[in-house]
Amino acid sequence: MSDSANKTIEPEAGDALIIVDLQNDFLTGGSLAVSDGDEVIPVLNTWIRRFRKAGLPIFATRDWHPADHCSFRDQGGPWPPHCVAGTKGAEFTSELVLPPDAYVHSKAMRPEKEAYSDFEDGDLGPKLRQMGIARLFVGGLATDYCVRATVLDGLKEGFQVVLLVDAIRAVEVEPGDGDRAIAEMRDAGALAA
Ligand code: VGL
Ligand code: ZN
Numbered sequence: 001m002s003d004s005a006n007k008t009i010e011p012e013a014g015d016a017l018i019i020v021d022l023q024n025d026f027l028t029g030g031s032l033a034v035s036d037g038d039e040v041i042p043v044l045n046t047w048i049r050r051f052r053k054a055g056l057p058i059f060a061t062r063d064w065h066p067a068d069h070c071s072f073r074d075q076g077g078p079w080p081p082h083c084v085a086g087t088k089g090a091e092f093t094s095e096l097v098l099p100p101d102a103y104v105h106s107k108a109m110r111p112e113k114e115a116y117s118d119f120e121d122g123d124l125g126p127k128l129r130q131m132g133i134a135r136l137f138v139g140g141l142a143t144d145y146c147v148r149a150t151v152l153d154g155l156k157e158g159f160q161v162v163l164l165v166d167a168i169r170a171v172e173v174e175p176g177d178g179d180r181a182i183a184e185m186r187d188a189g190a191l192a193a
Contacts, residue, residue: 009137009162009193010050016133017051017058018154019044020118020140020147022096025063025082025089027141032082034142034169041095043167044139052099057131060098061118063146064090064106071114078173085109103127117149125157135160137193139167144177151185161190 011017025031028038051058063083071077083090085106092098107121108114115121128136136159138151147168154161163185170178186192 009191011054011056011137013056014132014134015051015054015056016128016131016136017047017056018118018136018138018140018150019048019058019060019096019098020138020150021061021063021083021142022093022140023062023083023089024091024093027093030082030089031080032171034171037141037169038095040139040141040167040169041093043164045095045097047137047139047164047167048097048099051137057133058099058102059105059124060092060096060102061105061107061124061140061146061150062090062092064109066109066111068111069108069114070112071108075111077114116146117153118146119150119153119157128159133159135162137162137164138190139164141169143168143170144173144181145171148181148185151190152188155189161185162193163190165192 026034026037064085065083067084071079072081105118105124107118118124136154140147151161172178
């Protein structure tokens with residue numbers, strides 16, 4: 001890591017906070033719980049306060065699968081069923097203090113299509129551009145899946161990306177996946193804060 005890593009970057013006009021998949025199923029007690037995933041909640045609450053204070057937009061994204069989603073093991077996919085739309089497991093954790101005006105972005109809603117990236121489904125990119133957003137502060141779960149894909153796509157779409165390294169945790173199907181994902185995101189141009 002460079003000397004500038006982990007230095008807090010203050011949000012300013014043109015920035016948006018993107019909170020990736022802080023849903024019960026990815027947290028303690030959930031069907032696809034990410035190790036130490038709960039630790040990101042207070043860190044993200046601090047970022048939410050910073051963005052609210054500055055009057056800047058906050059997006060909360062969610063995995064929002066049908067009950068027969070192709071990523072589920074009983075459908076031949078790699079994962080246990082998780083984040084089925086409308087279930088308790090798909091709800092944002094109540095410990096996350098989301099403001100009432102937070103934008104909610106749902107993804108991977110079609111049975112036959114996986115979508116780790118928030119830019120793959122719906123109109124997130126155009127919406128952000130229309131709001132004049134140029135830089136994204138990204139944290140959440142999981143480092144090696146939805147965070148990684150969202151950050152890499154965000155950079156490809158022309159946004160600057162600040163990766164909130166204290167506010168992400170990895171699934172680690174293979175040991176080291178989290179660190180590899182962080183290296184990949186930084187190599188692609190993400191700054192670490
Ligand atoms: C995710 C695995 C399966 C994620 C979603 O949000 O990172 N990971 N579905
Ligand atoms: Zn999923």
